[in-house]
Amino acid sequence: MDFTARKRKSFKLASENLNSQYSNDLNMYNIPPMGETSLEEFETLAIERLQLLRTLEQASSKGHKINSEEWRQCIKEDLNKLDLKKFVRLMNGLDGQNELDFNARRADHLSHFILRLAYCRSEELRRWFINRELEWFRLRFMIQNQNTLNRFLESNNLIYIPISEEEKNAIFNELMMSTANMSDINIKSSNFFKVPFVEVCALIKNRRVFVKMGYAYIPTSELIVCVQAKFRANLSEALNIASHRLPSLDDDRINTFLLNLNNSYTGKDYSSSNSEKKEMDPADLDLNSKKHYPMCMRHIHETLRSTHHLKHKCRLQYGLFLKGIGLSFEDAMDFWRDEFTKLMDHNKFEKSYAYNVKHSYGKVGGMVNYSPYSCIKIIMESVGVGDHHGCPFKHWDSHLVKQKLMDYGVSAEGIGAVMELVKNGHFQIACTKYFEYTHSMQAPLSVINHPNQYFEESIQMSGDKKKA
Structure with a gap:
C-alpha cells in the first residue's frame, strides 16, 4: 500500500476489480490491500475504523448482551449518528453487488490494516483490537445467508462439509439432547457439520455439542465458533509480525499519527469557532x-x-x-x-x-x-x-x-x-x-x-x- 501526500481524491478501482476483490461482506483480512491511497484518506479511514470499534465497545458497556438484537440495533443507531453509513451497509447482510457495496468493503479492508499498525505496539492494545475485531466479524457472520456464507468459506479455504441426512438421522436423538437451543424441527431443517472437537472447545466446555470419536457435530449457527477461532489466531499472529516490522516504517508523515491514534478523540469538535454557540454569562x-x-x-x-x-x-x-x-x-x-x-x-x-x-x-x-x-x-x-x-x-x-x-x-x-x-x-x-x-x-x-x-x-x- 502506498501512502501519498497529495491532495485527497476518492480512490476507485475499476468495477470488475472491485467485484473480484470485494465480493463478500465478510473478510478474514489474510491479504493486505494493494494500490494507492492518499494520506488524508489514510487518516480518515483510521479514525472511522476507530469510531466503529469504540461504538462496539460502548454498546456492550451499555448493558446490552453481545450479539443480541438490542446490541446490534444500538450499534446501528450509533453508527448512523456518526455518519458511518459504509459500516451500517455491511451490517445489513444484503450481499449487495453494486459500487457502494464494493467501496464499503474496500474501506473496511483498508481501515482494518491501518489500525493493525496502530494497535500492534503492545499486548494491551493488541488484546483490545482483537476483541473488537472479533465482535465486528461475528456481527456480520451471523446475518449471512447460506449462499453468501458458502461463498465466503470457499474463498478462504474453510472447508466444512455438511453430514448426510442418513448420518444425521442415525444420531438424531443425540443431537436433540446435546445441541443447545434447537428443537427437533430445527434439527431436521438445519445442516450439521462434522468438525474436529479441538475446534469447538468452548461448546464442549459449556456442554452444547454432541461429540463422537473425536468429532463434534455442530449446526450452521455454530460454525462461527470454528471460524472465529481461526480469525483470532490469524489476527494475533499478524499483529505480532506487524509489531516486529513497525520499526522499519520510517515515514514521519504517519508514524506520529499511528503512535497517538489509540488516544485520539473521535467525537464532535467543541471549539469556540462554532458560530451557532451562544455566549455564556x-x-x-x-x-x-x-x-x-x-x-x-x-x-x-x-x-x-x-x-x-x-x-x-x-x-x-x-x-x-x-x-x-x-x-x-x-x-x-x-x-x-x-x-x-x-x-x-x-x-x-x-x-x-x-x-x-x-x-x-x-x-x-x-x-x-x-x-x-x-x-x-x-x-x-x-x-x-x-x-x-x-x-x-x-x-x-x-x-x-x-x-x-x-x-x-x-x-x-x-x-x-x-x-x-x-x-x-x-x-x-x-x-x-x-x-x-x-x-x-x-x-x-x-x-x-x-x-x-x-x-x-x-x-x-x-x-x-x-x-x-
Whole structure:
C-alpha cells in the first residue's frame, strides 16, 4: 500500500476489480490491500475504523448482551449518528453487488490494516483490537445467508462439509439432547457439520455439542465458533509480525499519527469557532456547575471558588472547557482576574496569568484556536499530589469518589453502579452513569466522551437556555 501526500481524491478501482476483490461482506483480512491511497484518506479511514470499534465497545458497556438484537440495533443507531453509513451497509447482510457495496468493503479492508499498525505496539492494545475485531466479524457472520456464507468459506479455504441426512438421522436423538437451543424441527431443517472437537472447545466446555470419536457435530449457527477461532489466531499472529516490522516504517508523515491514534478523540469538535454557540454569562457559572457540569469540571470550579487559585494544568483544563461552553475571551479575562485578585494584586495577575488566558483563546503566541480537552486526554493526564485536574474516576481514591458522589446527591444504588464501573476501568461509562443518576435516570444520547458533550446534553435535556 502506498501512502501519498497529495491532495485527497476518492480512490476507485475499476468495477470488475472491485467485484473480484470485494465480493463478500465478510473478510478474514489474510491479504493486505494493494494500490494507492492518499494520506488524508489514510487518516480518515483510521479514525472511522476507530469510531466503529469504540461504538462496539460502548454498546456492550451499555448493558446490552453481545450479539443480541438490542446490541446490534444500538450499534446501528450509533453508527448512523456518526455518519458511518459504509459500516451500517455491511451490517445489513444484503450481499449487495453494486459500487457502494464494493467501496464499503474496500474501506473496511483498508481501515482494518491501518489500525493493525496502530494497535500492534503492545499486548494491551493488541488484546483490545482483537476483541473488537472479533465482535465486528461475528456481527456480520451471523446475518449471512447460506449462499453468501458458502461463498465466503470457499474463498478462504474453510472447508466444512455438511453430514448426510442418513448420518444425521442415525444420531438424531443425540443431537436433540446435546445441541443447545434447537428443537427437533430445527434439527431436521438445519445442516450439521462434522468438525474436529479441538475446534469447538468452548461448546464442549459449556456442554452444547454432541461429540463422537473425536468429532463434534455442530449446526450452521455454530460454525462461527470454528471460524472465529481461526480469525483470532490469524489476527494475533499478524499483529505480532506487524509489531516486529513497525520499526522499519520510517515515514514521519504517519508514524506520529499511528503512535497517538489509540488516544485520539473521535467525537464532535467543541471549539469556540462554532458560530451557532451562544455566549455564556459568567453570572450563570455557579448554577450551571451544580446542574450541568461533569464531576471533573464541577470539582475544579468549586476548588477555584474556595481557593481562588488553580495550577497551570488545571487552569488549562477548566479554561478550555469554559471557552467551549461559550465564555467569551473578554468574560474569561474578567472571570479569572476577579477570582485570582482575591489573593493577589492586579499587576501580579497581569504579569503571571493573563497571558495564559490570551493564549488559550488564540490571541497571542501561535494564534492557535485550542479545543477543549476530551475525556481521553483528561484520563491520560499525569496528576500529582495537590493537583485538581484529571478525571476523578481515574485519578481519585475510591473513598473520595464515593464521598463526592454522595455530596452531589447520587443515591446509594447509583454510587454502587458507578463504583463498579470505576473498579473495572470503565471511566467514561462511569461518567455516563453519573449523568443518569443526576438527571432523573435519563441517559445521554451516547457514552460521555467529552466534558462539553456532558454539558451540552445536560442543557438540552433540562431545557435551560444560555443567555446570548
